[in-house]
Amino acid sequence: MALALSGLSLLVSALTLLPGRPVPFHGGLVTIEFALLFPLFIVTVARGIALRADGTKVTRADHWPAVRRLPRSVRFLLFFLFASGIGLTAGGMVADTSRQAGRTEAGRYYAIDLGSATxxxxxxxxxxxxxxxxxxxxxxxxxxxxxxxxxxTLTLIIGQAQPGTERHLPPHGLDSAA
Structure with a gap:
């Protein structure tokens, strides 16, 4: 579900690159995105706590091997989502404007000038x-x-580390090549 939400959010973000009017229903889309993100993070944290309660500790050193064990198509999808998100975010940061859209009033359009002190x-x-x-x-x-x-990504890493799966992380100190 998190992968689908990520893809949808990045697709809507990419649609703003097209000329013309802004994305309709923006407020509703943002509300849906963040209303779904909050439970996803809660579930991810809860799975991590449950995994730790089982005695399995996932360290940062375990993250990369867990990602490497994912199918190649999933790794490519994760890479594509992160690269797209970083590109779209960075593209917005380097824009040569110091203004944000403000409000409309009686057919007039106002922007907030972030370059001014006030x-x-x-x-x-x-x-x-x-x-x-x-x-x-x-x-x-x-x-x-x-x-x-x-x-x-965190959900997939935790899923790889869970002892109930066939492909869980080996305990520290064991050589995985043996």
Whole structure:
């Protein structure tokens, strides 16, 4: 579920790169994304606590071998999701604007000027306002996609480390090649 949520969030983020109007239903999409992310992280943390209660300790040194044991297609998907999320987020950070979309009032469009000390609102054209809204939407959805990809990765690592599966992590000190 976390992989699907990550893919959906990053797809919506990528749609903001297309010219035209901003993504419709943005507020509802963000609400759904973060309403699903919160339970996913709770379940991931709970699985990690349950795994630790069973006596299995997953250290940082165990993460990479657990990821390496995942099927190649899953590893490629995780890489693609993280690379896309980082690219979309970084692209938004290097944008040459110091403004954020503000509000509309009586057919006039306002943006928040982050370059001023008081963050005052300045009037902008509709096209500039739409571009600022797409920029803001891109960042929000890309960050949500990265968080969902992180939750999916942690869930897969914990799943690999669980003793009930056929492919659990060997105890520390044992050579896995033997």
């Amino acid at each position: 963050h005052e609102q300045v009037e902008v054209s509709k096209s500039e306002y739409d571009a600022l809204r797409r920029h803001d939407q891109r960042a929000v959805h890309a960050i949500g996609g990265l968080l969902a990809a992180g939750a999916a």
